[in-house]
Amino acid sequence: MIPGEFTYHRPSTVAEAVAILVSHGDEARPLSGGHSLIPMMKLRMAAPEHLVDLGGISDLKGISEEGGAIRIGAMTTQNDLINSDLLEAKLPIIRETSLLIADPQIRYMGTLGGNVANGDPGNDMPGLMQCLDATYVLTGPEGAREVAARDFYEAAYFTALAPEEILTSVKIPVPPAGHGYAYEKLKRKVGDYATAAAAVVLTMSGGTVATCSIALTNVADTPLHAAEAGDILTGSSLDTDTVKRAVAAAEAITEPASDGRGPAEYRTKMAGVMLERALARAAERAAG
Incomplete structure (x- = not known):
């Protein structure tokens, strides 16, 4: 189908983009990679009268290290993430995850900001x-504010981002050297959303888990930070019984829909399987 009529804007600064959003209110939508918004416009599920293309704002692109954190501009593409030497050295799980998103054509255009900002529970980067x-930097008419990724998602396609704001960058604390990591994703075919996926970042000390962070993708209306599961594993040797308890705690917070990817019960169990696999790979990497 063909989208409805709209006015196209291509600002060169964040301030200009925000001013356009403020001027046109709910009638305006920002455009980053376009892989979510454009299909919705073609189906007439979204019909913005003003489209604000962020592609011309150079300040929204790039990857840098600032005071123990990595800053990634919102318009940085998945392909840029994959090819970043800095991320490969400090946050290799980002490259690993980006390589599992869709296909090369989409990764050349799809951006980190677009992936995390629109609240699609199937997207990989939010989890x-x-x-x-991570912390999201949101810029609006009153300036910039920061919101933790763990507080940003409210429901499917509903987030803490105000209509006149733009997500301008993402800040991620650098994990300790030697940390273990893994992103495990089950999907039906190349390019598909996850049936279920799990991200794990952990550190080990003397054979026991010193820190452990876990998140799940596409098994609820929002990404899920599995805090209890991480707490259960912290201080353990990743023995079988403790891993089983952590997996059960993670599965307990899921609420997947029954859809073409399988019934809800299956998707919950696959979230557990992905978590077990991610834990095993993360621990192997942490051990060197």
Whole structure:
């Protein structure tokens, strides 16, 4: 189908983009990679009268290290994430996750900001950002504010982002050297959303888990930070009984829909399986 008529804007600064959003209110929508918004416009599920293309704002692109954290501009593409030497050295789980998103054509255009900002529960990066304890920088008419990724998602497609705000960057604390990590994703075919997925970042000390962060993807209306599961594993040797208790705690917070990817009960169990696999790989990497 063909989208409805709209006015196209291509601002060159964040301030200009915010001013357009403020001027046109609910009639305006920002555009990043376009892989969510454009299909919705074609189906007439979204009909913005003003489309604000963020692609011309150079300040929204790039990856840098600032004071023990990695800053990633919202318009940085998945392909940029995959090819970043800085991320490969400090946050390799981002590359691992990006490589599991859709296909190369989409990764060349799809952006980190677009993936995390629209509240699609099937997107991979929101859960990963919760696992990494990332912070989103949101810029609006009153300036910039920061919201933790773990507090950002309210329901499917509902987030803490105000209509006149733009997600401008993501800040991620750098995990300790030698940390273990893994993103495990079950999907029906290349390019599909996850049936279930799990992200794990952990550190080991003397054979026991010193820290453990876990998040789940596409098994609820929002990404899920599985805090209790991480707490259960912390201080353990990842013995079988403790892992089983942690997996059960993670499965207990899921509320997947029954759909073409399988019934709800199956998807919950697959979240547990993905978590077990991610824990095993993360622990192996932490051990060197």
